[in-house]
Amino acid sequence: MTEPFVVVGGDAAGMSAASKAKRDDPDLEVVVFEKGEWVSYGACGLPYYVKGEIQSLEALVSVTPEEFREERGINLRTGHEVVAIDPDGQTVTAEPLDGGEPIVQSYDHLLLATGAEAVVPSIDGTDREGVYTLGSMSDGKELREYVARARTRKSFQQPDRGPACRYLEDCVGPVAVVGGGYVGLEMAEALAANGFEVNVFQRGDRLLNGFSEATSEAVADHLREEDVLVHLGTDVLELTGDDAVEAVVTDEGRIDVEMVLLGTGVRPRTALAEAAGIDLGETGAIATDAYCETNVPDVYAAGDCAEAAHTVTGDPVYVPLALTANRHGRAVGQTVAGTPTEGGSVAGTAAIKVFDVEAARTGILDHEEATAAGFDPVTKTIDANSRAGYYPEGGTVTVTLTADRQTGRVLGGSLVSEYGEGAVHRSHAIVGALEEEATVFDLEDYDLAYAPPFNTTWDPVLVAAKVLSGTLR
Incomplete structure (x- = not known):
């Protein structure tokens, strides 16, 4: 047996x-x-x-x-x-x-x-009351309970305290999110929608490092439109307070907060x-x-x-x-169970929704990473309509596409659009190209679906492929 x-x-x-x-x-x-x-x-x-x-x-x-x-x-x-x-x-x-x-x-x-477990950064004060991570069901339960308590308490009943107060009759209070990745930005939306004045602190000079710069800029701009305070290129040095956190101290100064969410990876x-x-x-x-x-x-x-x-x-x-x-x-x-099966490779395909913006990425976009892997990367970014111009809805899809200069092989892509305008679903065509080791010349000939409510005749991915292939030719 x-x-x-x-x-x-x-x-x-x-x-x-x-x-x-x-x-x-x-x-x-x-x-x-x-x-x-x-x-x-x-x-x-x-x-x-x-x-x-x-x-x-x-x-x-x-x-x-x-x-x-x-x-x-x-x-x-x-x-x-x-x-x-x-x-x-x-x-x-x-x-x-x-x-x-x-x-x-x-x-x-x-x-x-x-x-995996949430990374707690090496800064003083992360053990104070009011500092959270989000890596488990119990973490989620604690955060939900905190939000409920704060909304009931309304400890900062000052309608003019901060821009996010427009979400509720009374602003709930200022909070901080440390980290500009998936969890950090999704939690920034969750907290702002519950009336908190939200500060997002990112050590680097842009959010969503694995995405294209165009995508990162679009997401940061939209966060600001939603009255989230985005602090780029900012080092968090300490979380101060007595037993509970009371402020975030950065290399640019001190900001009072009543809660901190650490979203610095896993x-x-x-x-x-x-x-x-x-x-x-x-x-x-x-x-x-x-x-x-x-x-x-x-x-x-x-x-x-x-x-x-x-x-x-x-x-x-x-x-x-x-x-x-x-x-x-x-x-x-x-x-x-008796049938040897390979797990398969991964392209790092990911998606995120931030308020009314959606974004996706796949493959390799970073030129240093691509060069280290033996490629000669070339990147182009285009804006294209998400639906037929005469159709009474739609928006813009921004597509960043990277390929190898010598072979034309597609290396990666990043897309961003208004929520519902298809950035995420359009990324699947690029994933297919990566899996098949297709060139950008192959990709521009993909037979992608078209109808005015869903697309333009030339899908934004095809437009990006045409522009990049023209550069390589």
Whole structure:
């Protein structure tokens, strides 16, 4: 009799792997250890829960623990923290958080899906009351409760205190968001929509570093239109106050706040793997091969704790996004059930909504990164109508496209438009070009859909491809 397939971590990668393995081999015993009480939840929805667009945390759960146990036949053990792995003996040791006796569980195959944790920057005062991160369901619950308390309390009842006070009869109070990435900007919207005067602090000279400069500028301009105070090129030096945070001190001065949200990125949880002798890659995440297997036989890693191969360069990258986790977890499940399956490469494709603007990016846009990978990058940015000019709606889509000068190969793209005008969905054509190693000359001949309510005859992606191909010719 074979030993179980054991999974450490009960979110996207872990539960995708467990479910797929059990579906493909119903006789396989599958055991999942999860430290928390929540499994298979959509962490990407947490800013919208804090904002109030999503009314309950339970709405973010795809499959409940009971459904995994009763309907899918998975031995899911929530409230259990795996504290050690013995690769030689092929066992893991898990400790119940309720104080029970440790469990030593044997395995034939093991998946590490330990995820990532929010980065807390090295500045004084991050341990003060009123300083939050957003990396878990419990974080989301705490932030939602804070917003509710603040709106009830209305501690700053001064309608003229700041521009964001237009959202409510009384301004709730000034707050800070440290970091201009996905979580930071989504939370800036969530807080502003609840009446807070929001300050966004970004150390670099632009927001959304992985996007094009044109996209970053468009998003920053729109934030300012929505009365969010954007502080670019600003170093946060300290969070001051007594027990609770009272101000953000930067290299440009002091700004009073009553709450701080740290949105400075995530790092992979790798301590368990390192202690077991499992190699990390150059990105700091767990190194894996094409099948998501580590250097230790029969031990796999997937999701936000693991590296993946980049679609354009083939080099290891760390891209902690939901689709990657689900896709690679599913591949591991198929592999351990008897059908070896590669996880597939990642292009770093991502999207974000900020108030009434949507943006997307994929591939390589940074010229230094492209040059280091052996390319000679050329970039063009165009503006084009989102719909036929005579159609009584529509807006502008800004497309930035990068290709290799010598071969014409498409390397990456970034798009931004008003919300609903298609920047995100149009990015999928560029993703397809990256996957097929298409040239910009190929891309300009893509047969993309057209009808006046949806598009112009020449889609903005085709316009960008034509302009860039003309430069290369």
